[in-house]
Amino acid sequence: MIKEIARNNGLPYAALKSFDEVECPGRGFNDDGRLLIQFEPVWFKRHEPFAPSGKWSVNKVDIQSREWEAFNDAWKIDPDSAMKSTSIGRPQIMGFHYERLGYKTVGDMWDDFKRGEYQQVLALVRFIKTDAKLYKALMSRDWHMVASIYNGAKYREMAKKWGREPYDISLRKAYEKWSK
Secondary structure, eight states, X not given: OHHHHXXXXXXXXXXXXXXXXXXXXXXXXXXXXXXXXXXXXXXXXXXXXXXXXXXXXXXOSOOHHHHHHHHHHHHHHOHHHHHHTEEETTTTEEGGGTTTTTOSSHHHHHHHHHHOXXXXXXXXXXXXXXXXXXXXXXXXXXXXHHHHHHHOTTHHHHHHHHTOOOHHHHHHHHHHHHHO
């Protein structure tokens, strides 16, 4: 699937495959069939500054069942804000990017992602191609720039905090593996 999508969209297969593998280890759904998600309380608070505290407000990068508990708690306050404040599927794209990806509503984005991983990877390609800097960084294999754009300038600090390998290094290693 990745090879076909890369070829049809003029992207190097190894670069797209690396991005896909590192961002969300090659899957867009949990074992129970629900979308893989990461609910982001800081974003929800931006959309709903007066929302009462709850499970949504204490969410951390955690196991999927807790992500869904936090998301569902936020959903009760405002469904659109909850969806906009959550990264979803295989590429873990934040819901607030729905217009950039060509969807009329954030709900349309979620519905499309629920259809399958093929749609999720196509959305990743649209995400890459709608950001000239990200597209250029991916095409030139500038993994530091890809990581900075996709995960924020402080991606290395976050990796250290979580005891993980920095995103740019993971991307480079994955690219070397898939280039063979």
